[in-house]
Amino acid sequence: MNFLTPPFNGRAVHILLLGGLALLLSCQSDPIVFNPSGGYEYNKKSFPLNNETSETIQGELHTGKSSKLYSGILSNGDTVSTLIRLLPEVLDSHQICGSDSIIDVEITLTTINPIAIKEDTTLIDTLIQFNALKTYLISTDVFEEDVVITNDIVNNINGLTIDNSIQNVELNTNSIELNLLLHDSTIIKKWCEDKENLGVVISYAPDDSSYLEFFSSNSSEVGLGPRLNLEYSIEEETSKIYNRYSFNQVSWSEGLFEGESFGPYYVEDSLSSYWGTVYAINSNENMQIIDSPPLVYDSITVQTDFISAGQNSALVTIDLDLNPENIDSISFSILNAFAFKKDDDPAGDNWDNGANIDSTEGDSTYNVGELFNDYGIDNCPDELEDGFGGCASSEEESAFNSKGTEGNGQLDWTDENVNNLWDEGEGEIWWDWGPDWCPDSLENGVGFCIADTSACNCLDTPNVELVYDPNNDNADPTGDDWHEINNLDGTEGNNQWDPGEPFYDWGLDELPMALVGYSDEFEGDSLLNWTDKNNNGTWDQGEGERWFDTGMDGTFNEDEAENYENHTEGNFIFNTGERYLDCGEGENQFNSDLNCVEDSGDNYNIDPNLDNWSATDSTSTGTEGNGFLDEGEEWFDWGLDGIQDSLEAFQVSSVISIERYDNSYIFNLDDEPLQFTPALEADTVSLWISEIQKVDNSIKIEVSVQSNINLKGLQFQLYHTPFTKVDTSLETYTPSIAQLGEDKLFEDFTLLPKKNYSDDELNEQLLIEYSNDLSTFLDFDSLNLFLENEEYIFSHQYSNLVFYIDTTTSDLHEDGMWVYLTHLDDSGEDEILITKKVTSLSDSVEISMGQILRAYQSGSIATYNGLKLKADDNLYNYSKLSIKNNPRIDVMYSQ
């Protein structure tokens, strides 16, 4: 059948159909923006704790596997010490057991907190009571880290510490080092041969409640646990590279620079990459040997030409001491050779009346841009000014003092007791009297003013008809701030609602009708519906209608006066403009008339001769630092580059290369003196070894130079091919080891017996302790049934496990405590679901549960069978968390 018969094969029909199709597909609907009924609605549900099935559980573990070790007096008053036991069976495989000599054996313990202050290697101060630190080397019983420490174990170990004190203990910033070899010279033998089980006990008995905290061998921090630092020697065959000679002397060749005392300079240190570098130059250095190569040319001033044009002569003679090894030949060469050509004006900036009239160096005229000392007309920098217009020779002798506090224009005050007011001994005195420098009692009531050099609108004697804040500068403009002593009747900030204080009359939902479109029960009833649930006297969310503790006037201080920024009297803050005495921060800096006492050493003075120019003072006539050359200021006619000709000689522009020809000089020690004469090129600077000869056990090398131009100096490096030899020598090793392969070298323990709680002690208590392996099992009523509904969508943000801390029985370290929420997985092991840090200041804890509940719901973790809260060794091991018996899980959910 042929469909393409008229009228369906017409072009118009094709276009119509295809166009219609395109139109049909291109229609775009308007978005639907409205709140549909039947959308998600949120519900909340709380699951209380089932007190019958929830309990504290004590496990079998103790602190042996902890990542931390303790020695000292713990926060709960217990005294503990640390035992570190080296495992001889592990050390046995180490090289030290076969060493030829033992030089040093130390154990290093790294502390978590700094224990000493050091500058370089010098101990400046200790942060612990060093005298209370005792260390002992003892023979111990063998027990492993999963042991539960008992009183018997502790007593037994303490009994072994008598007369075994290690005296050689060194403090570092974060570690202590115990020198065991000095204590017992056979210590390695005891470990390696006798397989003795030796332990080190660290006891710390300070007179306060403090302790040392060390990283243990179980620490995840690599290398921070106990380490055995060894130094020992073993005879070994090693392949080494030797130089065939050493430098004995480098001197000018005969007839050159006779009577002169400079150079040639050279690098003698064979470990330096510049070894053998010879500087044929006059650098004004006294010592020929350059200790810190390379030689810096920038400061070298060259007066005369060093090598003349056309000169062809021996330059330097190098005496080398031969290596006593059996050497038959040496192959020399010259490397890194370059010269500095003579140039009277290397930078090309010298003034010349004829050819170079626009240049600036040496034109006897100051040109803008040339170097000058902007020290003012006294031509003296501030640091050297003597205060009388003259200049001292050193800063110590000058009147300059940038650290002085008297007259420095700022308040030097340290609020030692943090009461926000000045007290004796806290530095410069100030008065919290506002900008008029006048207390309320003396204010004359004329009004607000700003004091300059003395108080304004201020009486000499108190006004008997005292009114509040006569000059209108008080931080509490209306005087309604509550104060526990001065103003018990004040209503602003008194932590209670007073009539007249504003509140949001929005009902218990805390949302106004203007926002949500409806009003709730108590909204608009003109009564404050507030319940102070936490008894803190202020409104908190969830307590009902919000109110503001403004005082009965209904306004906070900021709104009680215009220009409130001027109201600074009595705000317990030093504000700019308030009075203070800039007399310096020391004691007795002012007399009873409040005048500064003249004393020496604390006057702030950064311009003793008073010649500094000020950018902020338009009337300043100072000349120091004004950026212009003033009469009397020294200037340098060195041109715009600021470098004088004599220092320009060794700039990069003066460097030229040196021709070295074949540059391979092989000398057989049995040969007669060897001379070299290359075919010199006349228009080059050439450098070559002209003669090599052996004299007894040394070699004398003569290096010659030919130059077609005048030179200021040159340098080169004498190089040779060293030899390699296998030696048997005593090699010294200094390893620091904590483990060998996978085996730990140490086992370590905090010696504190585990406390075994009785059932009565644990009854009706929910406790979490790492040190005694206490964890809390939490079972929440009907949570399992709730989780069976697979359609619930839990809010991550608003689904929480909430519990309250019994602060009277808890003992949390100031660093806090990590709490782990776990459950039993399919294999019966605790699986961590989430972690939470509980701080020492917390009184309640919220743990986000949305993700966990979803995991239960989806079956990605095992069926809910209760939760467990436990601690670990991450922070202080002896924190104790006691939970009140009302934990709950709050869930906000939708479906």
Add this chain to the structure above:
Amino acid sequence: MKIYFFLILFTGIGYSQATGLSIYGVGEKIDNTDPTSLAMGNSSFFSGNSKHISNGSSSSIWRSALTRFTIHSGLNYLRMGKFPDQHQQNLTSFSLLFPVGNKKVIGLGLKPTYRTNKFIVTDEEFQFIGADESITGAPIATKNSYKIDGGISEMFLEYSRKLSPQFSGGITYSLLFGNQILNDELYTYDVLIDTSNQGGVLINEFVDNGDTLYATAVNGVMTDVNKYKKFSGSSISAEGRYFNKSHEMVLNVLIKGKTKVETTNQITVGNSTSTNSFENSATNVSSDFGFGYRYKISNYSGITVEIHNKSPINIPENAAIFNIMPPGEKSIHFASYYQIRNSKIGYWNNLNLRGGAYLKNLDFTDGVFRDVGATVGIGFEYLSNTQSVDFAMRVGKKESRLLIGEYEDYISFHIGITTGEKWFMKRRRK
């Protein structure tokens, strides 16, 4: 012509849409896609063409001995006060009917049954949980957006035969299948009300006791909920037809099995995703009844009336969009037709004119919503009535379930193309 079949087929599949803002149940119920019946007052049993074959009526399809391939598509435009321009393209359906004996036909096909329209619904305003109701003791603001797409399709197998000179019957078995994807974004915030805007999303600015206050949504968390719903079910219908010289009556009974819904919820918060799956089934078996009558005024014209009582699709409550269960339907349809026959031998044979009206009551659990409309249509039959092209237009007004009290005005255009081939006809050997 073939190229247009396939263009319509593939674009229809690729851009499957439904009519109306039916954001409830599993979407818009699509009763019939055949423009011949649609033009007859949106009915099902009668078509007004030369053979009186309606693709939606199994007792009528035996009337052609040809192998018939039919495809339908259409375009819908809807407006409502708040959402003035809503365009949809109807999903294409197609069917293949072929004779299996004298006056016996078997058919199979695929058509949409319920469809949503790639709806994107965004909350216009924040919703609030007051401090007294909040789990945190502080007010919480929420705002959601929803994307809904997909629906249920029907693969059917039908058998039709003439039972006697005045009776015919047909049965249809349908497999219901399909997926619906709901991608919801749930935002929750803490509410901060202050005299200055503290950042976050500004909810509102209002004056309270002379102070201008700013309500902002802070600490927002977005929960991305993807719900994948997989529907499966079945239905069976039986239809009988009586006809004589002037009258024709049709009775249809359809039994719906319970629908099973497998739901997979994928919830993502930040980088964390969890998935859980569950299955629900409706417990009831329900049925639809339909009755139709045609009075033949002449050989070229007639009038029809149909009444239908259709129960809601059996889905579990949790599968309903916005928790609104689908409605039952009671409807009555009036129509008439007139055929202009080409007395000459030529390319075209019949020009069929159709018109009608209908009234539907959509019976939701919380009320009845009315849908009234009128239809007109025209169809050409050509090449000895073996081929036909039909057009229909439907204009209606429907009480909106989405915005109570408002009306959805809609107009839709439909096209259907039918070809007849003699593929399976027995031919007498000469």
